[in-house]
Amino acid sequence: MQLTPEMRLTTQRQIILEELGKVTSHPTANEVYDMVRKRLPRIGLGTVYRNLELMSETGIILKLEVGGTQKRFDATIDPHYHIRCLSCGKVDDIEIPVMEDINKTAADISKYQVLGHHIEFSGICSECNDNAQAVN
Amino acid sequence: MQLTPEMRLTTQRQIILEELGKVTSHPTANEVYDMVRKRLPRIGLGTVYRNLELMSETGIILKLEVGGTQKRFDATIDPHYHIRCLSCGKVDDIEIPVMEDINKTAADISKYQVLGHHIEFSGICSECNDNAQAVN
DNA sequence: AAGATGAGTGGTAATTATTACTGATACACT
DNA sequence: AGTGTATCAGTAATAATTACCACTCATCTT
Secondary structure (H helix, E strand, C coil): CCCCCCCCCCHHHHHHHHHHHHCCCCCEHHHHHHHHHCCCCCCCHHHHHHHHHHHHHHCCCEEECCCCCCCEEECCCCCCEEEEECCCCCEEEECCCCCCHHHHHHHHHCCCEEEEEEEEEEEECHHHHHHHHHHC | CCCCCCCCCCHHHHHHHHHHHHCCCCCEHHHHHHHHHCCCCCCCHHHHHHHHHHHHHHCCCEEECCCCCCCEEECCCCCCEEEEECCCCCEEEECCCCCCHHHHHHHHHCCCEEEEEEEEEEEECHHHHHHHHHHC
């Protein structure tokens, strides 16, 4: 979004960015759409997708390709890891120190040009755990 | 597939399993379908999906929820990490020692019941790198 | 200020991956 | 052989995402 000077900071982009910045929940495109629609009721879902994609390409937000069926987006771009609830699907940050060195390790043993890595933990979040208890 | 005794080892399941075992390429459901179809031309895509899902639930194969748009499947079930080519999308194993201990670390600092983790490296595979060179 | 240019938008259609449904098979057990 | 049920092939339906297109609106040019 800052890469090409022709790229405009439209109202839609500004609000998408603001709303994404308000939450720490790694919303899906549809969830961002719902959030943004409260302020811009006529915005199109395609606009949200297009701009989330664009912003992630230019690096001002993060696109999370975690498990589950939907992509998720994150306004926090400094490297960090995630944990996903296998029951409800939500994704939280997890404060494990980032291992910068394993990229080099990976580069040494593979034929790939290694560009990055991501760790995704999986488990059951406390809410889902509580719900499961309640049923028993 | 060995969990419930009612579950039959049909020809379809046997061949899906055999074909998946032959490759190390983490094929998508569609790729498995193509492989299997050479031996069982009349098999349905739904059957492939159904059985891959089933086998991953019972733990005899692994379902990889890596980046990209498709799920991938792996006959190697012992824990290991993966690297994905950002250019062509293929997924390879990467021989980095599995860190059993970080699950505990994660459990300590999060409210989740941590069940596992997966590391996905991303980069450019040697083939794509070569192709890029050729263009320049 | 008016017109041209082109990025961006909203609405909708199309695509892709996956799942669900359905009637037909085929095995297992009597 | 007859019945019950798992599984199948084929197809329809769903979900997420992307593509398309006519129109809007900044920005630039005269």
